[in-house]
Amino acid sequence: MSYMSDKVILKEGIIDSVLKTIFSSKNKKKSKKIEKQVDKLNNALSNFEKSANAELKRLNPKAKPFKLDRYKV
16 A cells, blocks of 8 residues: 555646656657658758859859758757
């Protein structure tokens, strides 16, 4: 038998922390998958930005290079 009463267990939030541990793992996995996709997208944006700026400089040497915003998770 436990030395803690039901009220004390609920008051300390033990049940909440157990539920968060059980149910948050799927969300964390989804978050990591999304984060990897965003990283791939940001790398593609970086490559596109370099190529576009090189082409822009070739066409007009005085033109200012542009910078694309990166995505964040």
